[in-house]
Structures are given as C-alpha cells and as structure tokens.
Amino acid sequence: MAQNRTAALRYREKKRLDKEKKMNEIAGLTRRNQELKSKASFTLCRRSATKSPF
Incomplete structure (x- = not known):
C-alpha cells in the first residue's frame, strides 16, 4: 500500500509541475502577444x- 501512495504522490507532483510550467508559458505568450499588438498598433x-x- 505504501508503494501505491508513493506513486500517487509522484504522479500528483508531476501533474502540478506540468500545470505550473504550462501556466508560466501561457503568461509569457500572453505578454509577448500584448507586446506584438502594441508594436503593430504603433506601426499602423x-x-x-x-x-x-x-
């Protein structure tokens, strides 16, 4: 039973890290998108x- 608990903890931690990584990527892409929109507007x-x- 302890092995199952440990595996479940590892799985949840991996999922949490994956979610955190994706959220950081989304934040960076959102920031980049805003910069590009601003630059395009300025150019126009x-x-x-x-x-x-x-």
Whole structure:
C-alpha cells in the first residue's frame, strides 16, 4: 500500500509541475502577444501619419 501512495504522490507532483510550467508559458505568450499588438498598433499609426496630407 505504501508503494501505491508513493506513486500517487509522484504522479500528483508531476501533474502540478506540468500545470505550473504550462501556466508560466501561457503568461509569457500572453505578454509577448500584448507586446506584438502594441508594436503593430504603433506601426499602423506611424504609417497612417506619414500618409496624412498635413
């Protein structure tokens, strides 16, 4: 029975670490996505400003 308990603990710990890793990856990708959206918006604004007749 102790072996089963130990295996269950290892399994739960592995799942917890996998979930934590995925959450960190999501956070990083979300941050990167926001940076790219901001850069794209800035580029579009600059581009339209250079085409302006004023």
